[in-house]
Amino acid sequence: MRRFLCAVFFLGLSATASAQGSVTLYGILDSGLLYQNKTAPDGHSGVAFLDGAWLPSIYGLRGKEDIGGGYSVNFNLQGGFSTGTGALGDSNGGIFGRAATIGVSGPFGDVKLGVQFSPFFLAVTDGDPRGMPQFGSQLVQYFQQFGITGIFDSNAIVYTSPKLYGFTGALEYAVGGVPGSTKNGRSMSASLSFSQGPVVANAAYYTHADPESGQTIAIGKTAALGYAFGPVLAKVDWVNYLNPSSNAALSNVNVFGVGAVYAVTPAITLNGGFYYAVNKGMSENKSRMFAFGAEYALSHRTILYSQVGVAHNQGAFQTNLAVLAPSSFAVPQGATTTAVNIGVRHTF
Secondary structure, three states: OHHHHHHHHHHHHOOOOOOOEEEEEEEEEEEEEEEEOOOOOOOOOEEEEEEOOOOOOEEEEEEEEEEEOOEEEEEEEEEEEOOOOOOEOOOOOOOOOOEEEEEEEEOOEEEEEEEEOOHHHHHHHHHOOOOOOOEOOHHHHHHHHHOOOOOOEEEEEEEEOOOEOOEEEEEEEEOOOOOOOOOOOOEEEEEEEEEEOOEEEEEEEEEEEOOOOOOEEEEEEEEEEEEEEOOEEEEEEEEEEEOOOOOOOOOEEEEEEEEEEEEOOOOEEEEEEEEEEEEOOOOOOEEEEEEEEEEEEOOOOEEEEEEEEEEEEEOOOOOOOEOOOOHHHOOOOOOEEEEEEEEEEEEO
């Protein structure tokens, strides 16, 4: 372990190792406090230290080697941790559980192999009206419906096309690795995005099969549209979370979002969004979530932020506001809760 840490240190110092290649040490530290007025099991209010309320706290190494002719070999290693305890966290159980890829890029686009985000998850992230913070965004419902499925896809091969007439496409095939089956544990995804002038749009699809039974247990679909009005970027999006192997409540959920991000000044950014989730075929199960946030840049790398939100649940929904809130802050089924978060984020 000591040798590994020394290697990481010296790699970080040599950000430009040679004319043909480079290695960069990077990361995010995001910490704050959370107040929530209703928590399980007794419904009392609570205050907690909250890591990663806006962005996950991460560390990583990325590198690139120019091999000529417009081609390069790239790698990315990324893990997550808790600033509250220093332990690994939000990292898929591994020291580089968030990403461990090697790939080649060139005029054809790029190909990456290894554990990585699916094109579907990246499309949900890009389409979120608030910019996908880890508080009061589409990420809340993503975690509650799919968990980490489609976020950290292991054994994945992803091709991303170059941008052509504003369009960029991506395809993923994640090998299940189960002997005797090409389906068990397999994940597949595709996305298409458009960005030109003030218009942004995307659509994506995802499917995942259970490693044991081979049944498809997760199908995700999303579409989003955005338009920039000067310093304001407004978006609407839709995500469907489906488990076709189950008829239980919340096995087929539609989430609709609408909101905007407003760059008031170079230092101040405001955002807000409304998210409506409904159980298809069981409309008594509903969730409505409002969230608003503000960021103030102390410098290029350090941001102060605050967020406030309300989640109103009906039926089987237990929508919370902070993705990484302590388990004791889980919302009672069908309850309404309000939360406030303040924090600081530093990138390096």
